[in-house]
Amino acid sequence: DLFSRIEDPAAALTALRAELMGRNDLPSWTAASTQPVFGEGPLGAALMFIGEQPGDEEDLAGRPFVGPAGRLFDRAATEAGIDRSAAYVTNAVKHFKFKPTGRRRLHQSPDAGDITYYRPFLKREIELVAPGLVVSLGATALRALTGKPLAITRVRGEVIEAPEGFRIFPTVHPSYLLRLPDPAGKEREYARFVADLAAAREMAE
Ligand code: URA
DSSP states (O other): OTTTTOSOHHHHHHHHHHHHHTOSOOOGGGGGSSOOOOOBSOTTOSEEEEESOOOHHHHHHTSSSOSHHHHHHHHHHHHTTOOGGGSEEEESSOSOOEEEETTEEEEOOOOHHHHHHHHHHHHHHHHHHOOSEEEEESHHHHHHHHSSOOOHHHHTTOOEEOTTSOEEEEEOOHHHHHHOOOHHHHHHHHHHHHHHHHHHHHHHO
16 A cells, blocks of 8 residues: 555654754754654554644643643543544644743744644654544644645535545644633534544544
């Protein structure tokens, strides 16, 4: 199949991490972060989830999706019948971008240049993990994968074929759910997110 020419994907993934760590042309803002946060999960996972970038807690822990958005993601995934430990979870951008404000570090969205910088790493990561289905969480991940600023509301739940041959299932980012002000709207959107994840799980089987 498409991925069979890679002889040792685990070793290649380790080499990819080393390559990022050794880069001397990282975006300047990455110097303020604690560490790069790489993906985690089994190679050949049915589902690969791609978020935006590590947040405050991820930056400190060195693991993706362990903060508030991660906890919401875990809950939704469980409700959708997905075992997180069987999925591969990563981000489009591997460092935490933030503005220091007093004692808090305020999340800053990665710009087009940041997304472009990390894209080769993300594409290689997908090639090596070789998942059944890639689920993009939010606009940044979708943009990183397609190179286009597509509106999630228009393409949500519709499978997009990437030129590299993998399938993308776009849905919203869990942080979007956390930001919704109205409790009823939040409930409704959360249920929709769970339904998306369940649809993705079925598609990947
Ligand atoms: N948001 C993301 O996009 N990724 C994380 O790992 C955490 C929060």
